[in-house]
Amino acid sequence: MRLRLTALVVLALGTVTVITSAQGPVLSAPARAAADRISAPQLAWDVAHLASDDLKGRNTPSPGFDAAADYLIARLQKAGLTPAGDQGGFRQHYDLDDTRLDTTRAGLTIGARRFAVGHDVAMRTLGLPKSGTVPVVYVGHGWTVPARGIDSFAGVDVSGALVLAHGPRVTPTGVGISQVGRVTVGARSVIDEAARRGAIGVLFITQASELLRWDDLRSGGQVRREMVPNVPSAYATPEIPSLLLSPDATRALLEGEMLDGYAALQAPEGGPYAASFRLKKSVTLDLPLAQSTRLRPFNVVARLDGTDPTLRAEVVTVAAHLDGAVGTREVADDAIYNAADDNASGSAGLLAIAEQMATARPKRSIVFVWDSGEEQGLWGIRWFVHAPPVPRSAIVAHVNVDMIGSSRPDTAEPAEGVKGVTRRGEVYMLGPTVLSRQADALITRVNAEYQGVQLNRAFDRTDSEFFYPRTDAGPFLERGILTIGFNTGTHERYHLPSDEARALDPVQMQQVARLMFSVVWAVADAPQRIGIDQPMPASVPRHP
Ligand SMILES: [Zn+2]
Incomplete structure (x- = not known):
């Protein structure tokens, strides 16, 4: 009896999927136009600034990080996003000893x-x-x-x-x-x-x-x-x-x-x-x-309210760590760890998504986070998950943006230093395959409809260190929240002074940022709330 009931439910879900896919495009025309405005030149400009020697790799906390935050906040204000930090500002502070x-x-x-x-x-x-x-x-x-x-x-x-x-x-x-x-x-x-x-x-x-x-x-x-x-x-x-x-x-x-x-x-x-x-x-x-010494690092947090009077209470969070891994060792006469791919690329990508999303809002609300201290212990995102500006139960899913600026030539035998990097038009996807069939199907659908990026699921497995831990997705997973991540892989410049803007591929960044815009939109605008529909892997520690 029980088995038959399960089969019936599966059948019913299958029917729902068919009906949904017959409903037309996931991206509305205004949403698609907004995503199309995400451009390689603007991304290149923003990455070049965030990863400039002046900002010295944006260590947490540091004057360089503060300057990067000021840069983002000025743009968020201009785009009309709502501050979601402390006391009506964009900065969410936490105490650090x-x-x-x-x-x-x-x-x-x-x-x-x-x-x-x-x-x-x-x-x-x-x-x-x-x-x-x-x-x-x-x-x-x-x-x-x-x-x-x-x-x-x-x-x-x-x-x-x-x-x-x-x-x-x-x-x-x-x-x-x-x-x-x-x-x-x-x-x-x-x-x-x-x-x-x-x-x-x-x-x-x-x-x-x-x-x-x-x-x-x-x-x-x-x-x-x-x-x-x-x-x-x-x-x-x-x-x-x-x-x-x-x-x-x-x-x-x-x-x-x-x-x-x-x-x-x-x-x-x-x-x-x-x-x-x-x-x-x-x-x-x-x-x-x-x-x-008591320090007061901070995240930059902005909110975009959804258009649906009911669904706007639900939230999709999107985060990119703004800080870089700043080392002390000089390498090849270079002492500045610019942290361009990791993660000025994701920070600039998230800024583009936020600016354009503000021109075509989905049904659910979105909270954008540029967090701090990722490289030193996920401080900022741990604090965000501990004290979010919205009830934690309202978070439908979390999208993580970390390292989206690299591509490698499409050759049969890639060079040693870029073996872990995706080709132009290809991106690693982390999370949905393990956690949510609904999310995976939705992403596959919106990607086919819009950017047609090759989704590489090689690390979308529970035994991959890129699934858990190593990223800002960890603290969300630890609290049972669906996470979806994209990145273009690690390379020889990773965590070295040579992680500089000039090594990145703006066309790749544009394509991945547009894909992520479409994914955030798809999740935030879906008629039904999606979430984790697979068993949580035993390898994920839980901190309710
Ligand atoms: Zn990173």
């Missing part, structure tokens, strides 16, 4: 010996620093993999203690832990599990391959930049600190304990390791702060 360790006093005291941070002990992540004399609990590799019956924390109480584990990059031998970005599917890392069980921090018995990099590692991890209040996400910085121990510190810590320091250091990587136990000695951890 920049916390720095006092390295002159930070360290670990084991018995009579002191191990200073930056010398015998290295910070891996600062976390919310804690100080005090506390017990230590050894947990081997520290992983928790419920499906395999692996629980490193079984039988020990780590509450208020420091957890001692081998690492930071070991996994149990013979157990494949599939990791997509910062998400470990079906497994919890030692830091996540230690924090969950109330430990105050993690000490790593540093593996040999990491000790080789000690000169780089010892000065790392001494700054923490995170939102206040923190917004839960797989992208959030761990709340507890973790530290790497030198071999000398490991031996001092394990002297006179059940597990000898020499044996611990010589254990094969991945195990088998000794059983978990609580050490007899306590240690004193000092992580005093030199300073904490």
Whole structure:
């Protein structure tokens, strides 16, 4: 009976699709005319400005980012969009603490010996620093993999203690832990599990391959930049600190304990390791702060009200991160990380879409977001999802615009540096195939009707790092919101000073921006609300 009912529903849905497609074009004539006004020269002009040396890559926060925001806001005002930030303005601020360790006093005291941070002990992540004399609990590799019956924390109480584990990059031998970005599917890392069980921090018995990099590692991890209040996400910085121990510190810590320091250091990587136990000695951890500075970065947010008196309460969000990944290393005598493709291209594309959408409004409302801090931890979009200017339940779908400016020559054997880039007239599509048959069908239809871009679904799979995480789509997915993304792929200039405007393809940008205009329109103007109609992949962490 149940099966038959399902078949009937499917049949009914199929009929609806047929009727809809017989209803004529998705884009109204004014909508199509508006999309046609998105032009390669204007996109090129805007990208050249946003990615100019003057703006220095638009780091978060920085004068260059502020200047880029001013540029956008002037244009949004001119186009008649409604401010949707704080207090009637276009800027949506959030608090961010920049916390720095006092390295002159930070360290670990084991018995009579002191191990200073930056010398015998290295910070891996600062976390919310804690100080005090506390017990230590050894947990081997520290992983928790419920499906395999692996629980490193079984039988020990780590509450208020420091957890001692081998690492930071070991996994149990013979157990494949599939990791997509910062998400470990079906497994919890030692830091996540230690924090969950109330430990105050993690000490790593540093593996040999990491000790080789000690000169780089010892000065790392001494700054923490995170939102206040923190917004839960797989992208959030761990709340507890973790530290790497030198071999000398490991031996001092394990002297006179059940597990000898020499044996611990010589254990094969991945195990088998000794059983978990609580050490007899306590240690004193000092992580005093030199300073904490409150920063106020912001997103640029604009709203376009829909035309339908009922449907205008529903919203499609469209975002492009305005910030760039600004490095400190000079490459080929160039110290400015212009971040042209990533993501002046998406920012300019989104500006064009917003300006033209304002001339032909769909039934539902649209919120346009140029977010900040994407490259440093998705700060801006996490904050937007936490505190949207509309009820979160009103968000029908989220469209993500990240890197839309590249193309490669249409040759059989593409050059090494552009293998990941699409051909002109081709774009990677992320999200709808996995999450929504309705959205996929709608996009296929409007694309066939208008731009006829080749939709490449190679990364539209749950095991692709481009599906989840790595982009602003993550925080929306974590809250069960349909996400649709487009990009033209990664290349040799990615996150380097050579990501400059002159390397981009304005014709490609025009085509992708017009496609995205048509997709946003299709979703915002659809008679029925579309949404997720497929099971949410298990690899997506949920933060309701
Ligand atoms: Zn990006």
